[in-house]
Amino acid sequence: MPVKRALISVSDKTGVVEFAQQLDKLGIEIVSTGGTSKLLKEAGVNVIGISEVTGFPEIMDGRVKTLHPNIHGGLLAVRDNEKHMQQLAEHQITPIELVVVNLYPFKQTISKPGTDFAEAIENIDIGGPTMLRSAAKNHAFVTVVVDAADYGTVLEEIQAGGVRDETRRKLAAKVFRHTAAYDALISQYLSEHAGEDMPETYTVTYEKVQDLRYGENPHQEAAFYRAPLAVxxxxxxxxxxxxxxxxxxxxxxxxxxxxxxxxxxxxxxxxxxxxxxxxxxxxxxxxxxxxxxxxxxxxxxxxxxxxxxxxxxxxxxxxxxxxxxxxxxxxxxxxxxxxxxxxxxxxxxxxLGDVSAKHSADYKLTSVEGGMLIQSEDVKQITEQDLTVVTDRKPTAEEIEQLLFSWKIVKHVKSNAIVLCRDNMTIGVGAGQMNRVGSARIAIEQAGDKAKGSVMASDAFFPMPDTLEEAVKAGITAIIQPGGSIRDEDSIKVANEHGIAMVFTGVRHFKH
CATH class of the missing domain: 3.40.140.20 (AICAR transformylase, duplication domain)
Structure with missing residues (x-):
């Protein structure tokens, strides 16, 4: 598709001067706005100001400058539609075949420490996404560039006679991915400020870090993506x-x-x-x-x-x-x-950089066929004051220390989970079993002789006293668990009979 007129309006000006200079040498008219226009003129590029095209000044601190029929008519006209072309002529609107736009730096703005709400709002681009969407919708006739990395390809194809259909289609798809990601970030920011934790629609965006050779297994495709504001x-x-x-x-x-x-x-x-x-x-x-x-x-x-x-x-x-x-x-x-x-x-x-006390505030997303499960991350912490002693014997200070240590670990073990600890280290981990006593036996077997005198943590309550009975045989002296079973008293009775101290947290940590 030959290019006669281009519209360039960019916040990120990387490579734009060199690109525009080449377009200018090819005799392509360049329409531009604000700071981009000034930069290009200083570089000796022939530029038509946006106001010369719209017949209207840029107003409201630049909030309104490209939202005009002389711009969007030139972008949206279907070139092989006779009526559209007649209307362009009737209203003296010149077609635009190339749009080069990138958006106000919203992500960079909200990433800065101390950015206030008003500054964030001012960095929500309106005209830019509108031009991008208009051009991308009409990509059969208009080439649209949102990424400076594509300048070289577009220039080569223009020099070869015109941008190919396949290239225009790929660039249009990139535009809609870009604007979708931009809008997703804005919606997340505003939803957070409005206190909307679980809105009626949930839109998120991620940026590719790298392609991966494969997924969990060699026959699965995979890639790694990063949240835009990841610290x-x-x-x-x-x-x-x-x-x-x-x-x-x-x-x-x-x-x-x-x-x-x-x-x-x-x-x-x-x-x-x-x-x-x-x-x-x-x-x-x-x-x-x-x-x-x-x-x-x-x-x-x-x-x-x-x-x-x-x-x-x-x-x-x-x-x-x-x-x-x-x-x-x-x-x-x-x-x-x-x-x-x-x-x-x-x-x-x-x-890694600083890992101290950094827990993600994001939600955990789990895909299911046809949908998505969304929940807040499990960052619940407990202290000694949160524990309820339910047995005759209270745990010693050393046991309390080891119980809290084991509790921090068991929350991260696949359910059903049992963890044995002593001396500030794990000695047995039973993970992912279909019943709790099975996990206990695995952890106790792994611990061997070290189990005697150790503590046990369970990610959920004991539905029956069989796990306590295994703990008794192993010589475990103290247990931490959520409590809440209708048969809690059965487990408490076994603990009391054998002098085991047991505390309830009132918190469950299922991890599927």
Whole structure:
């Protein structure tokens, strides 16, 4: 499609001068607005001001400048419709074959600390999306460019005689993706300010980080996307310092590991396999925390993912190097630690930045056939004051400490979940079983002799006393669970008979 007239109006002026200069050399008329027009004129480009086309000045601080029939008639006229072309001639409207527009920086504005509501509103573009949508709708005759990365392709095709149908169609699709994402971000922002948590329609947008080789399995396609306003301290914003490209399962497991490590203020290390923790430890140093995480399950950690909430130092790196791991992620790495770990060619090293007390405020989305489940993230925290002692024996201070430690972990284990802990480390994890006593037996078997004197955490209540009976046989001394079963008294009775302290949280942590 030949181009005779172009309209250029951009907020992001990257590459626009060079692009416009080439259009000008080809004899294409250029219509432009405000700051873009000024910039192009200063660069020696022949420019027609928007007011010369509309016959009307830009008013209201630029809020109204392109919303005019002389613009949108030139964009929307169907060129092989005789009536449309007659009306263009009748109203002296010149067709526009090329539109180059990008939008007010709404995302960048609301990302800045201290941005007030009024400033955010002023950065909602109206004329830009309207021009883009008009041009994209009429892409059979109009080329529309919203991304500076497409300037080169469009210019090459214009120079070759005209922009191809296929190119115009792809560019139009990109425009509608772009405006949809732009509007989604605005709707999220305004809904949040209006207190609309679960509105009648739910629109979200994400930006592609990378294509992935495949999904959970090699026959599944996959890609990784990031939320537009994602802050540091997560998989979407992590900086990869070394190793192979991340896989779908790497990212999913890494996200699970981060969810657990963010529960702790003390130095903590989490080892994850298939989104479940196989070892968690806290200590005075990150090295001590790692040693506890490793000792939790030296078998399952093989081929796992490690997340730490402190910088990895030389001592910890030397220990980590001794086993096969897929990923090590941490706020940072010392130079010595990097040198040690980069000796392992395929080991992925991720720098997270600040992970302290950062929990996502986003909603959790789970696709189902034909729809989507949406819920707020499970970031519920409890303290000692939230616990209700339901047994004759009260837990000791040490038991309370270990019960709260285990509770932070069990909420991240697939249900039915049982976690055994002692000495600030996991010693047994039973995950994802169809009945709770099955999870308890797995955790107790893994703990072995260490189970005696340990504490147990359960993500949901005990429907019958069989799990307590397993705890008794293993020598467990204290239990934390939500409570709320109609048969709570049966479990309490067993605990009392054997001197086990039990506390209720009143909070359930199902994780399906």
């Amino acid at each position: 540091e301290g997560n998989m979407a914003t992590a900086k990869q310092l070394h190793g192979k490209e991340l896989s779908y399962n790497n990212i999913n497991d890494g996200n699970a590991a981060l969810g657990i490590v963010k529960e702790f203020n003390q130095p903590a290390v989490v080892a994850v396999k298939h989104t479940n923790p196989c070892g968690v430890g806290i200590g005075e140093t990150i090295y001590e925390a790692y040693q506890k995480a490793y000792e939790s399950d030296p078998v399952s950690i093989f081929g796992g993912i490690i997340a730490a909430n402190r910088t990895i130092d030389r001592e910890t790196a030397l220990a980590l190097k001794e086993i096969f791991l897929e990923i090590i992620m941490a706020p940072g790495f010392t130079d010595e630690a990097l040198e040690i770990l980069q000796a392992k060619k395929n080991l992925r090293l991720l720098e």
